[in-house]
Amino acid sequence: MLPTIKWEGELIKILDQRKLPSKKEWYTCRGYRDVINAIEKMVIRGAPAIGVAAAMGLALGASSIRTRSFPAFSTRFTLLAEKMRLARPTAVNLQWAVERMLRLVDRSAGRSVEEIKQALRNESEVILAQDIDINKNIGRHGLTVVPENSTILTHCNAGSLATAGYGTALGVIRAAHAARKNIRVFADETRPWLQGLRLTTFELMEDGIPVTVIADNAAGSLMRQGEIDLVITGADRIAANGDVANKIGTYQVALMARIHRIPFYVAAPLSTIDPATPDGEAIPVENRPPEEITRIGRAALAPPGVNALNPAFDITPAKYVTAIITEAGIILPPFKKNIKDTMRSRPRFSS
Amino acid sequence: MLPTIKWEGELIKILDQRKLPSKKEWYTCRGYRDVINAIEKMVIRGAPAIGVAAAMGLALGASSIRTRSFPAFSTRFTLLAEKMRLARPTAVNLQWAVERMLRLVDRSAGRSVEEIKQALRNESEVILAQDIDINKNIGRHGLTVVPENSTILTHCNAGSLATAGYGTALGVIRAAHAARKNIRVFADETRPWLQGLRLTTFELMEDGIPVTVIADNAAGSLMRQGEIDLVITGADRIAANGDVANKIGTYQVALMARIHRIPFYVAAPLSTIDPATPDGEAIPVENRPPEEITRIGRAALAPPGVNALNPAFDITPAKYVTAIITEAGIILPPFKKNIKDTMRSRPRFSS
Numbered sequence: 001m002l003p004t005i006k007w008e009g010e011l012i013k014i015l016d017q018r019k020l021p022s023k024k025e026w027y028t029c030r031g032y033r034d035v036i037n038a039i040e041k042m043v044i045r046g047a048p049a050i051g052v053a054a055a056m057g058l059a060l061g062a063s064s065i066r067t068r069s070f071p072a073f074s075t076r077f078t079l080l081a082e083k084m085r086l087a088r089p090t091a092v093n094l095q096w097a098v099e100r101m102l103r104l105v106d107r108s109a110g111r112s113v114e115e116i117k118q119a120l121r122n123e124s125e126v127i128l129a130q131d132i133d134i135n136k137n138i139g140r141h142g143l144t145v146v147p148e149n150s151t152i153l154t155h156c157n158a159g160s161l162a163t164a165g166y167g168t169a170l171g172v173i174r175a176a177h178a179a180r181k182n183i184r185v186f187a188d189e190t191r192p193w194l195q196g197l198r199l200t201t202f203e204l205m206e207d208g209i210p211v212t213v214i215a216d217n218a219a220g221s222l223m224r225q226g227e228i229d230l231v232i233t234g235a236d237r238i239a240a241n242g243d244v245a246n247k248i249g250t251y252q253v254a255l256m257a258r259i260h261r262i263p264f265y266v267a268a269p270l271s272t273i274d275p276a277t278p279d280g281e282a283i284p285v286e287n288r289p290p291e292e293i294t295r296i297g298r299a300a301l302a303p304p305g306v307n308a309l310n311p312a313f314d315i316t317p318a319k320y321v322t323a324i325i326t327e328a329g330i331i332l333p334p335f336k337k338n339i340k341d342t343m344r345s346r347p348r349f350s351s
Numbered sequence: 352m353l354p355t356i357k358w359e360g361e362l363i364k365i366l367d368q369r370k371l372p373s374k375k376e377w378y379t380c381r382g383y384r385d386v387i388n389a390i391e392k393m394v395i396r397g398a399p400a401i402g403v404a405a406a407m408g409l410a411l412g413a414s415s416i417r418t419r420s421f422p423a424f425s426t427r428f429t430l431l432a433e434k435m436r437l438a439r440p441t442a443v444n445l446q447w448a449v450e451r452m453l454r455l456v457d458r459s460a461g462r463s464v465e466e467i468k469q470a471l472r473n474e475s476e477v478i479l480a481q482d483i484d485i486n487k488n489i490g491r492h493g494l495t496v497v498p499e500n501s502t503i504l505t506h507c508n509a510g511s512l513a514t515a516g517y518g519t520a521l522g523v524i525r526a527a528h529a530a531r532k533n534i535r536v537f538a539d540e541t542r543p544w545l546q547g548l549r550l551t552t553f554e555l556m557e558d559g560i561p562v563t564v565i566a567d568n569a570a571g572s573l574m575r576q577g578e579i580d581l582v583i584t585g586a587d588r589i590a591a592n593g594d595v596a597n598k599i600g601t602y603q604v605a606l607m608a609r610i611h612r613i614p615f616y617v618a619a620p621l622s623t624i625d626p627a628t629p630d631g632e633a634i635p636v637e638n639r640p641p642e643e644i645t646r647i648g649r650a651a652l653a654p655p656g657v658n659a660l661n662p663a664f665d666i667t668p669a670k671y672v673t674a675i676i677t678e679a680g681i682i683l684p685p686f687k688k689n690i691k692d693t694m695r696s697r698p699r700f701s702s
Contacts, residue, residue, distance in 0.1 A: 191568055252571035311569055
């Protein structure tokens with residue numbers, strides 16, 4: 001699998017997910033503004049990958065701050081960080097990565113600016129590497145919920161391309177495949193951005209995991225026919241009470257899973273859990289440009305001037321979530337208590 | 352509004368719905384095979400429109416049968432009819448129209464072949480004209496279920512373009528708009544064929560009815576936010592027990608409507624109700640080419656060779672249907688009894 005994002009000397013290269021799978025193009029970031037643009041325009045997407053990109057973007061931004069004074073550096077770095085925070089509102093991993101980089105600077109008052117720049121670069125590389133480890137642990141824990149010979153429905157892309165590598169929901173699927181559980185996957189195509197049609201199929205086909213893409217409209221009907229044994233999705237933010245923000249359509253899938261008595265799992269790193277967000281109501285949901293709906297693959301298919309509403313995420317109430325699969329283990333209901341206990345016993349890498 | 356289908360001398364002209372709304376092209380049928388092709392390839396679609404097209408196609412086919420012998424004519428016409436039946440499996444209106452034309456021939460044993468050909472042509476024109484009247488009556492009855500200032504969700508296109516004119520679900524919406532009920536409409540874009548994005552928006556914008564298109568994935572989230580007051584869809588076949596076959600995704604919408612306590616109405620002519628189909632399990636559901644999912648607007652967006660499953664319809668169990676709006680009035684549960692009573696008191700035009 002190609003890396004999602006990488007350092008190349010003083011440049012950051014991002015695999016342009018707008019072009020996949022038909023073209024494998026690298027989007028080159030020469031400064032932090034390019035990284036913000038890449039996040040806003042969805043050159044890179046997926047909560048964990050956005051977190052990694054933000055950390056790398058801040059390290060890149062720091063390298064171009066021309067001062068030897070720590071206070072001046074700190075002020076200007078904080079300004080960069082505040083701009084980075086605004087790139088996309090819903091995925092909390094972006095905030096998490098920004099805070100982790102800010103805290104590194106806060107702790108570095110005695111060091112030279114050059115040392116701090118190097119430390120930020122190192123930290124971004126650690127975050128990149130840790131994300132892959134985290135995903136492998138998610139896969140390892142998630143393995144236990146996947147029965148032999150089962151068919152798994154996934155929504156959007158929570159794969160290698162949504163992370164630094166391996167994936168969260170697709171990490172569990174990869175682990176189950178590696179353990180020879182004889183699984184197969186239905187991928188919701190995931191309108192409007194078609195992450196399922198374009199990215200999840202691409203990843204799973206590269207790994208030889210049997211995958212069939214369906215219109216989002218077909219998921220309920222397949223559940224009714226007994227064709228789906230479990231659902232696994234990723235998450236963009238999980239509130240303290242277990243409410244889950246994820247790609248638009250996830251809520252519907254979770255509702256339908258409940259009605260058809262199919263388990264609905266969310267696979268995500270602890271960095272996606274935000275103890276400061278009490279519940280789903282407090283999660284900001286981004287509305288993206290209507291053109292993502294009205295234009296597909298450059299073709300304008302809708303009547304000119306049509307109104308379109310394009311919320312990018314929705315909120316799945318905790319009561320529809322069977323369990324949350326994290327690198328620290330599987331969190332079961334009651335989520336409010338069990339999330340708190342998990343976060344307490346496993347401090348985040350940043351603290 | 353442009354007509355969906357029309358006679359032009361000895362030709363049938365069909366507005367090509369594959370090209371709408373960007374191009375308004377007429378597809379010309381010189382023989383019944385062209386009409387079968389138009390139905391199969393979805394040049395024309397929507398259960399009532401398919402019924403009208405089948406009747407017109409059979410009249411066209413009859414005109415080219417070269418014989419003066421009634422038995423020879425009847426045999427060859429029956430052969431055409433059997434081919435027409437196979438054009439698409441789910442919408443029962445196709446079967447209904449074919450049977451209506453066959454019965455006309457059966458009743459015509461004493462007449463000359465030329466007279467019968469003319470009678471078939473006339474019958475197809477009657478079916479065309481009646482369909483518009485039926486839809487206006489559906490609109491008139493449906494009006495009573497639409498509250499003032501309400502927001503209506505519709506799925507697929509059950510409009511003028513799905514019928515001879517005016518529409519079923521959109522007929523109710525047109526009637527409510529004409530009655531100044533101050534309604535607005537959310538249109539599910541309806542993947543894979545995008546009937547909502549391309550056709551429903553087009554029709555409603557032409558009529559000045561406020562419409563906003565959404566990804567199918569957003570319907571549940573909007574319901575949860577209280578943005579939708581009622582749902583109205585069309586149907587491709589309604590079984591004797593009230594189970595409804597309609598465009599893929601309808602089942603999900605109906606489930607979500609139930610969970611959010613939103614009424615879910617089906618608007619359809621009596622010709623869509625099939626007393627010979629006991630329940631939804633007995634309705635054949637067509638699987639259409641995977642390319643409808645993997646290629647959008649000519650662009651191949653999925654990885655080459657990807658598996659795709661493309662069921663065109665799904666079954667909504669009667670228990671999720673609030674009421675069926677027909678030209679003979681509103682049918683409430685219990686559907687099995689009330690459908691039977693309605694069909695008995697209002698014989699079909701064909702009988």
